[in-house]
Amino acid sequence: MSTPHSPTPGGPEITASIVICTHRRPELLGACLDSLIGQRMGPWAGGGSPGLVHEILVIDNSALAEGRPVVESRQAAFALRGVPLRHVLEARPGVSFARNRGVAEAAGALIAFIDDDERAGDGWLERLLEPFQRLGDAVDIVAGEVEPDFGALPRPDWLADDMMHFFSCRWGWDSEARFLRETEWFGEGNCAFRKRLMAGRSFPTDLGRKGDGLLTNEGIIFMEMRSEGAATYYVPSATVSHLIHPDRLTRRWLMRRMFYQGVSNRLTQRRYGVAEQRWDFNVNLAKLADVDVETLEGENLRAMIRLYYQLGYASALAMN
Structure with missing residues:
Protein backbone atom coordinates (compact mmCIF):
# COMPACT_ATOMS: atom_id res chain seq x y z
CA MET A 1 0.00 0.00 0.00
CA ARG A 248 -35.61 11.52 -14.05
CA LEU A 249 -38.19 8.79 -13.64
CA THR A 250 -39.78 9.46 -16.99
CA ARG A 251 -39.19 7.91 -20.37
CA ARG A 252 -38.79 11.39 -21.84
CA TRP A 253 -35.87 12.17 -19.53
CA LEU A 254 -34.33 8.82 -20.48
CA MET A 255 -34.53 9.74 -24.17
CA ARG A 256 -32.68 12.99 -23.44
CA ARG A 257 -30.14 11.07 -21.38
CA MET A 258 -29.49 8.62 -24.23
CA PHE A 259 -29.23 11.39 -26.81
CA TYR A 260 -26.43 13.01 -24.83
CA GLN A 261 -24.78 9.66 -24.22
CA GLY A 262 -24.54 9.35 -27.98
CA VAL A 263 -23.07 12.84 -28.21
CA SER A 264 -20.60 12.10 -25.43
CA ASN A 265 -19.46 8.81 -26.93
CA ARG A 266 -18.75 10.32 -30.32
CA LEU A 267 -16.90 13.30 -28.83
CA THR A 268 -14.86 10.84 -26.78
CA GLN A 269 -14.02 8.73 -29.84
CA ARG A 270 -13.01 11.83 -31.77
CA ARG A 271 -10.85 13.02 -28.88
CA TYR A 272 -8.95 9.74 -28.64
CA GLY A 273 -8.84 8.87 -32.33
CA VAL A 274 -11.10 5.84 -31.98
CA ALA A 275 -12.85 4.60 -35.13
CA GLU A 276 -16.37 6.03 -35.26
CA GLN A 277 -19.48 3.94 -35.77
CA ARG A 278 -21.64 4.09 -38.87
CA TRP A 279 -25.36 3.46 -39.02
CA ASP A 280 -27.80 3.68 -41.91
CA PHE A 281 -31.12 4.98 -40.69
CA ASN A 282 -33.78 7.43 -41.83
CA VAL A 283 -35.85 9.40 -39.36
CA ASN A 284 -38.98 11.38 -40.04
CA LEU A 285 -38.56 14.04 -37.37
CA ALA A 286 -42.18 15.17 -37.65
CA LYS A 287 -43.42 11.65 -36.95
CA LEU A 288 -40.87 11.21 -34.20
CA ALA A 289 -42.16 14.37 -32.52
CA ASP A 290 -45.67 12.90 -32.55
CA VAL A 291 -44.63 9.74 -30.69
CA ASP A 292 -45.74 9.73 -27.06
CA VAL A 293 -42.68 8.04 -25.57
CA GLU A 294 -44.36 7.81 -22.17
CA THR A 295 -46.64 5.08 -23.55
CA LEU A 296 -43.82 2.86 -24.84
CA GLU A 297 -43.10 -0.51 -23.25
CA GLY A 298 -40.64 -3.38 -23.62
CA GLU A 299 -38.93 -3.73 -26.98
CA ASN A 300 -40.61 -0.62 -28.40
CA LEU A 301 -39.08 1.40 -25.57
CA ARG A 302 -35.67 -0.21 -26.11
CA ALA A 303 -35.85 0.57 -29.83
CA MET A 304 -36.59 4.23 -29.04
CA ILE A 305 -33.68 4.33 -26.60
CA ARG A 306 -31.35 3.06 -29.36
CA LEU A 307 -32.74 5.61 -31.81
CA TYR A 308 -32.18 8.57 -29.50
CA TYR A 309 -28.65 7.34 -28.81
CA GLN A 310 -27.98 7.16 -32.55
CA LEU A 311 -29.45 10.63 -33.09
CA GLY A 312 -27.16 12.06 -30.45
CA TYR A 313 -24.19 10.24 -31.89
CA ALA A 314 -24.93 11.62 -35.37
CA SER A 315 -25.54 15.14 -34.00
CA ALA A 316 -22.10 15.25 -32.41
CA LEU A 317 -20.60 15.90 -35.85
CA ALA A 318 -21.90 19.44 -35.65
CA MET A 319 -20.53 20.05 -32.15
CA ASN A 320 -17.13 21.35 -31.17
Missing part, protein backbone atom coordinates in the same frame (compact mmCIF):
# COMPACT_ATOMS: atom_id res chain seq x y z
CA SER A 2 1.18 3.55 -0.69
CA THR A 3 2.82 5.37 2.18
CA PRO A 4 0.47 7.83 3.93
CA HIS A 5 1.59 11.37 4.42
CA SER A 6 0.61 14.45 6.36
CA PRO A 7 -0.96 17.57 4.80
CA THR A 8 0.99 19.67 7.32
CA PRO A 9 4.53 19.14 8.66
CA GLY A 10 4.42 17.19 11.90
CA GLY A 11 0.70 16.58 11.60
CA PRO A 12 -1.15 13.27 11.53
CA GLU A 13 -0.78 11.05 8.51
CA ILE A 14 -3.60 10.81 5.99
CA THR A 15 -3.82 7.63 3.98
CA ALA A 16 -6.96 8.29 1.92
CA SER A 17 -8.97 11.28 0.74
CA ILE A 18 -12.71 10.97 0.16
CA VAL A 19 -13.73 13.48 -2.52
CA ILE A 20 -17.34 14.61 -2.95
CA CYS A 21 -18.13 16.82 -5.95
CA THR A 22 -21.33 18.81 -5.42
CA HIS A 23 -23.40 21.32 -7.38
CA ARG A 24 -26.30 23.19 -5.79
CA ARG A 25 -27.75 20.22 -3.90
CA PRO A 26 -27.17 21.05 -0.22
CA GLU A 27 -29.80 18.65 1.14
CA LEU A 28 -28.35 15.73 -0.81
CA LEU A 29 -24.83 16.72 0.20
CA GLY A 30 -25.90 16.69 3.83
CA ALA A 31 -27.30 13.16 3.51
CA CYS A 32 -24.10 12.00 1.81
CA LEU A 33 -21.92 13.46 4.57
CA ASP A 34 -24.11 11.95 7.27
CA SER A 35 -23.56 8.52 5.71
CA LEU A 36 -19.79 9.03 6.04
CA ILE A 37 -19.65 9.96 9.72
CA GLY A 38 -19.27 6.38 10.93
CA GLN A 39 -17.02 5.17 8.11
CA ARG A 40 -13.58 3.82 9.00
CA MET A 41 -10.52 2.80 7.05
CA GLY A 42 -10.30 -0.55 8.82
CA PRO A 43 -7.98 -2.07 11.44
CA TRP A 44 -5.10 -2.26 8.96
CA ALA A 45 -5.06 1.47 8.19
CA GLY A 46 -2.09 3.50 9.31
CA GLY A 47 -0.12 0.46 10.38
CA GLY A 48 -1.70 0.61 13.81
CA SER A 49 -0.27 4.07 14.51
CA PRO A 50 -2.49 6.66 16.19
CA GLY A 51 -3.80 9.72 14.37
CA LEU A 52 -5.86 10.54 11.34
CA VAL A 53 -6.07 8.11 8.48
CA HIS A 54 -8.56 9.72 6.11
CA GLU A 55 -9.98 13.12 5.23
CA ILE A 56 -13.09 14.30 3.42
CA LEU A 57 -13.00 17.04 0.78
CA VAL A 58 -16.20 18.64 -0.50
CA ILE A 59 -15.53 20.28 -3.87
CA ASP A 60 -18.30 22.84 -4.35
CA ASN A 61 -18.84 23.47 -8.06
CA SER A 62 -21.07 26.50 -7.61
CA ALA A 63 -20.00 30.12 -7.30
CA LEU A 64 -22.77 30.56 -4.72
CA ALA A 65 -21.08 27.96 -2.47
CA GLU A 66 -24.34 26.44 -1.23
CA GLY A 67 -22.36 23.54 0.20
CA ARG A 68 -20.31 25.65 2.63
CA PRO A 69 -22.89 25.86 5.47
CA VAL A 70 -23.62 22.14 5.06
CA VAL A 71 -19.94 21.34 5.58
CA GLU A 72 -19.47 23.81 8.42
CA SER A 73 -22.47 22.39 10.31
CA ARG A 74 -20.84 18.93 10.33
CA GLN A 75 -17.16 19.69 10.81
CA ALA A 76 -17.32 19.33 14.59
CA ALA A 77 -18.96 15.89 14.37
CA PHE A 78 -16.23 14.66 12.03
CA ALA A 79 -13.49 16.28 14.12
CA LEU A 80 -14.66 14.28 17.15
CA ARG A 81 -13.89 11.16 15.11
CA GLY A 82 -10.51 12.50 14.03
CA VAL A 83 -11.56 13.11 10.43
CA PRO A 84 -10.84 16.50 8.84
CA LEU A 85 -13.70 17.78 6.65
CA ARG A 86 -12.93 20.62 4.25
CA HIS A 87 -14.97 22.75 1.87
CA VAL A 88 -13.20 23.76 -1.34
CA LEU A 89 -14.77 26.13 -3.87
CA GLU A 90 -14.21 25.34 -7.56
CA ALA A 91 -16.24 27.97 -9.42
CA ARG A 92 -15.33 26.84 -12.95
CA PRO A 93 -18.48 24.98 -14.05
CA GLY A 94 -18.23 21.27 -14.80
CA VAL A 95 -17.74 18.09 -12.82
CA SER A 96 -14.37 17.54 -14.52
CA PHE A 97 -13.04 20.80 -13.04
CA ALA A 98 -14.37 19.66 -9.65
CA ARG A 99 -12.78 16.21 -9.91
CA ASN A 100 -9.44 17.70 -10.97
CA ARG A 101 -9.56 20.10 -8.04
CA GLY A 102 -10.32 17.23 -5.69
CA VAL A 103 -7.30 15.31 -6.93
CA ALA A 104 -5.08 18.38 -6.54
CA GLU A 105 -6.29 19.05 -2.98
CA ALA A 106 -6.14 15.44 -1.78
CA ALA A 107 -3.49 14.70 0.84
CA GLY A 108 -3.93 10.94 0.68
CA ALA A 109 -2.09 8.51 -1.57
CA LEU A 110 -5.50 6.92 -2.18
CA ILE A 111 -8.50 8.87 -3.47
CA ALA A 112 -12.10 7.68 -3.16
CA PHE A 113 -14.94 9.33 -5.09
CA ILE A 114 -18.54 9.41 -3.94
CA ASP A 115 -21.16 11.73 -5.48
CA ASP A 116 -23.36 14.16 -3.59
CA ASP A 117 -26.54 12.26 -4.52
CA GLU A 118 -25.18 9.02 -3.10
CA ARG A 119 -25.07 7.62 0.42
CA ALA A 120 -22.43 5.19 1.62
CA GLY A 121 -23.56 1.82 2.93
CA ASP A 122 -22.31 0.32 6.18
CA GLY A 123 -18.62 -0.50 5.98
CA TRP A 124 -18.30 1.14 2.56
CA LEU A 125 -14.93 2.80 3.04
CA GLU A 126 -13.28 -0.19 4.69
CA ARG A 127 -14.51 -2.57 1.98
CA LEU A 128 -13.56 -0.22 -0.85
CA LEU A 129 -10.01 0.32 0.37
CA GLU A 130 -9.23 -3.12 1.83
CA PRO A 131 -7.97 -4.59 -1.51
CA PHE A 132 -5.16 -2.02 -1.62
CA GLN A 133 -3.83 -3.50 1.61
CA ARG A 134 -4.53 -7.17 0.92
CA LEU A 135 -3.36 -7.22 -2.71
CA GLY A 136 -0.74 -4.48 -2.53
CA ASP A 137 0.67 -3.27 -5.84
CA ALA A 138 -1.40 -5.85 -7.72
CA VAL A 139 -4.38 -3.47 -7.59
CA ASP A 140 -4.53 0.14 -8.78
CA ILE A 141 -8.26 0.91 -8.88
CA VAL A 142 -11.16 -0.45 -6.83
CA ALA A 143 -14.80 -0.11 -7.88
CA GLY A 144 -17.89 -0.68 -5.78
CA GLU A 145 -21.55 -1.33 -6.55
CA VAL A 146 -24.33 1.27 -6.86
CA GLU A 147 -27.90 0.56 -5.79
CA PRO A 148 -30.80 2.75 -6.93
CA ASP A 149 -32.80 4.73 -4.37
CA PHE A 150 -36.20 5.84 -5.65
CA GLY A 151 -36.97 7.86 -2.54
CA ALA A 152 -40.68 8.03 -1.73
CA LEU A 153 -41.69 6.89 -5.21
CA PRO A 154 -42.05 3.30 -6.40
CA ARG A 155 -39.79 2.03 -9.14
CA PRO A 156 -41.60 2.58 -12.47
CA ASP A 157 -42.95 -0.59 -14.08
CA TRP A 158 -41.27 0.27 -17.40
CA LEU A 159 -37.79 0.58 -15.84
CA ALA A 160 -36.35 -2.89 -16.51
CA ASP A 161 -33.21 -4.26 -14.89
CA ASP A 162 -31.21 -3.90 -18.10
CA MET A 163 -31.96 -0.15 -18.09
CA MET A 164 -30.46 0.52 -14.66
CA HIS A 165 -27.04 1.22 -16.20
CA PHE A 166 -28.55 4.30 -17.84
CA PHE A 167 -29.06 5.64 -14.31
CA SER A 168 -25.49 4.74 -13.26
CA CYS A 169 -26.68 1.84 -11.10
CA ARG A 170 -26.22 -1.90 -10.74
CA TRP A 171 -23.12 -2.91 -12.67
CA GLY A 172 -23.78 -6.44 -11.44
CA TRP A 173 -20.55 -8.02 -12.65
CA ASP A 174 -20.42 -10.66 -9.94
CA SER A 175 -21.57 -11.58 -6.45
CA GLU A 176 -17.95 -12.06 -5.34
CA ALA A 177 -15.02 -9.65 -5.35
CA ARG A 178 -12.65 -10.09 -8.29
CA PHE A 179 -10.59 -8.24 -10.90
CA LEU A 180 -12.62 -6.66 -13.68
CA ARG A 181 -12.21 -7.80 -17.25
CA GLU A 182 -11.26 -5.30 -19.93
CA THR A 183 -14.86 -4.99 -21.20
CA GLU A 184 -16.37 -4.43 -17.72
CA TRP A 185 -16.78 -0.86 -16.55
CA PHE A 186 -17.65 1.08 -13.40
CA GLY A 187 -18.91 4.51 -12.40
CA GLU A 188 -16.92 7.44 -11.10
CA GLY A 189 -19.38 7.83 -8.20
CA ASN A 190 -18.09 4.81 -6.29
CA CYS A 191 -14.43 4.07 -6.86
CA ALA A 192 -10.98 4.49 -5.33
CA PHE A 193 -7.59 4.76 -7.01
CA ARG A 194 -3.95 5.53 -6.37
CA LYS A 195 -3.30 9.25 -6.72
CA ARG A 196 -0.02 8.58 -8.53
CA LEU A 197 -2.04 7.33 -11.50
CA MET A 198 -3.12 10.94 -12.10
CA ALA A 199 0.44 12.11 -12.78
CA GLY A 200 0.32 13.89 -16.13
CA ARG A 201 -3.43 13.30 -16.42
CA SER A 202 -6.60 15.24 -15.75
CA PHE A 203 -10.31 14.69 -16.21
CA PRO A 204 -11.24 16.13 -19.65
CA THR A 205 -13.05 19.41 -19.08
CA ASP A 206 -14.83 19.27 -22.45
CA LEU A 207 -16.71 16.20 -21.21
CA GLY A 208 -18.80 15.49 -18.12
CA ARG A 209 -21.77 17.19 -16.50
CA LYS A 210 -22.01 20.96 -16.38
CA GLY A 211 -24.92 22.24 -14.34
CA ASP A 212 -28.07 20.55 -15.62
CA GLY A 213 -26.40 19.36 -18.84
CA LEU A 214 -26.20 15.65 -19.59
CA LEU A 215 -22.83 15.30 -21.28
CA THR A 216 -20.87 12.50 -19.64
CA ASN A 217 -17.73 10.35 -20.12
CA GLU A 218 -15.29 12.35 -17.99
CA GLY A 219 -14.44 8.94 -16.55
CA ILE A 220 -12.68 8.06 -19.81
CA ILE A 221 -9.53 8.82 -17.84
CA PHE A 222 -9.95 5.50 -16.04
CA MET A 223 -10.07 3.73 -19.39
CA GLU A 224 -6.73 5.38 -20.18
CA MET A 225 -5.26 4.07 -16.95
CA ARG A 226 -6.59 0.57 -17.55
CA SER A 227 -5.35 0.51 -21.15
CA GLU A 228 -1.88 1.18 -19.76
CA GLY A 229 -2.10 -1.72 -17.33
CA ALA A 230 -3.88 -0.38 -14.23
CA ALA A 231 -5.56 -3.37 -12.60
CA THR A 232 -9.14 -2.79 -11.44
CA TYR A 233 -10.76 -4.78 -8.64
CA TYR A 234 -14.52 -5.02 -8.15
CA VAL A 235 -16.03 -5.24 -4.65
CA PRO A 236 -19.81 -5.72 -4.85
CA SER A 237 -20.20 -5.36 -1.08
CA ALA A 238 -18.75 -1.81 -1.16
CA THR A 239 -22.13 -0.28 -1.92
CA VAL A 240 -23.56 3.19 -2.18
CA SER A 241 -27.17 4.09 -2.83
CA HIS A 242 -27.85 6.56 -5.64
CA LEU A 243 -30.93 8.76 -5.35
CA ILE A 244 -32.84 8.81 -8.63
CA HIS A 245 -34.46 12.23 -8.73
CA PRO A 246 -38.22 12.09 -9.44
CA ASP A 247 -37.74 14.29 -12.53
